[in-house]
Amino acid sequence: MAMNALNGEGQQGQVVVGVDVGGTTITAMVVDTSLQVCGQATQTTDKSTPQGTFKSIVATILQALEIGQTPLSQVKAAGIGIPGKVDPTTGTVHLAVNLNWNHIPAAEWFQQALGVPCYIENDLHLAALGYYHFFTDSSIQNMAYVSIGTGLAAGLILDGRLYRGAHGMAGEFGHIVMDPHGPTCNCGNRGCLEMYTAGPAYSRAGQEAVAQGKLLLPPEQANVTAVDVFNAAQSGNLAAQEIIHTAGAFLGRGLQILIMAYDVDKIILGGGVTRAGDLFRHAILDEWQRQASLSPLAAEMLKPEKLECAPLEHNAGAWGGVALAHNAFPHAVSPQRIANQRR
Numbered sequence: 001m002a003m004n005a006l007n008g009e010g011q012q013g014q015v016v017v018g019v020d021v022g023g024t025t026i027t028a029m030v031v032d033t034s035l036q037v038c039g040q041a042t043q044t045t046d047k048s049t050p051q052g053t054f055k056s057i058v059a060t061i062l063q064a065l066e067i068g069q070t071p072l073s074q075v076k077a078a079g080i081g082i083p084g085k086v087d088p089t090t091g092t093v094h095l096a097v098n099l100n101w102n103h104i105p106a107a108e109w110f111q112q113a114l115g116v117p118c119y120i121e122n123d124l125h126l127a128a129l130g131y132y133h134f135f136t137d138s139s140i141q142n143m144a145y146v147s148i149g150t151g152l153a154a155g156l157i158l159d160g161r162l163y164r165g166a167h168g169m170a171g172e173f174g175h176i177v178m179d180p181h182g183p184t185c186n187c188g189n190r191g192c193l194e195m196y197t198a199g200p201a202y203s204r205a206g207q208e209a210v211a212q213g214k215l216l217l218p219p220e221q222a223n224v225t226a227v228d229v230f231n232a233a234q235s236g237n238l239a240a241q242e243i244i245h246t247a248g249a250f251l252g253r254g255l256q257i258l259i260m261a262y263d264v265d266k267i268i269l270g271g272g273v274t275r276a277g278d279l280f281r282h283a284i285l286d287e288w289q290r291q292a293s294l295s296p297l298a299a300e301m302l303k304p305e306k307l308e309c310a311p312l313e314h315n316a317g318a319w320g321g322v323a324l325a326h327n328a329f330p331h332a333v334s335p336q337r338i339a340n341q342r343r
């Protein structure tokens, strides 16, 4: 805890706040000019109404400030990641399905509530930005932060900059069609990559394995979750291990698309499905190895060291909020220069 930067009397604008808003929880982090965390708080996301969600985000920010014993008057700016389609120039959230937000002028709401400049960005874009600035070394200029949870998408850093695309939709590779006759996706299309690789794919395949008597559930439990499949695989259940291997191989092919399209140095995996552990990582690498054995091009591009799992405690999204608000500190230490200290 580096409180020293905050102790000077009359010093204004000594911290920034980074916030990661998820469908389940909100994390807010207060960071000083030397990029030390002085306060952090996590609260449950109130999804009762759009106003209720907004209030729970503000409450989390205020709690983090209180923990850091930092008055609001010392906050220079806040960077907030929202899971949805965001216009970062106006700070408007056009569509955030999980929060039930549609055409919400979020930057304006937060600025009115907090009285400081607030910047809004898509949560996954922010996670990519945060990971890039604080958890990679300066040799990395091109990377993809891939989140695998209920869905699959990537945040892209290309030539050292966040790449949003023409409509802020860059990285939505979970909806690349792998099989036009495959299962119907939430987006309406059929056979999207995420139908084979994201959390629901594990529970669907797990349910089939239960029906075939290859996987057992406690009698009181009706539905198989992805976590059930991960646990069964770790206890040695062959059907569960096969599910992880199949889904991981699909993801290996999906990540190959990203690598071939953007020539990234690193693929960082984040999100709940990474809890599937080593088996999952090996399934991806086995698929890359299979391709590498056939093709010198694949061997050159699909190097195992390009794949990295983000430790859960890294909180890349909130750090991305810090990076977004960071231009409030023109003379602060360059984030890249302290990157290795945070690895």
Ligand SMILES: [Zn+2]
Binding pocket: 174, 175, 185, 186, 187, 188, 189, 192
């Ligand atoms: Zn889809």
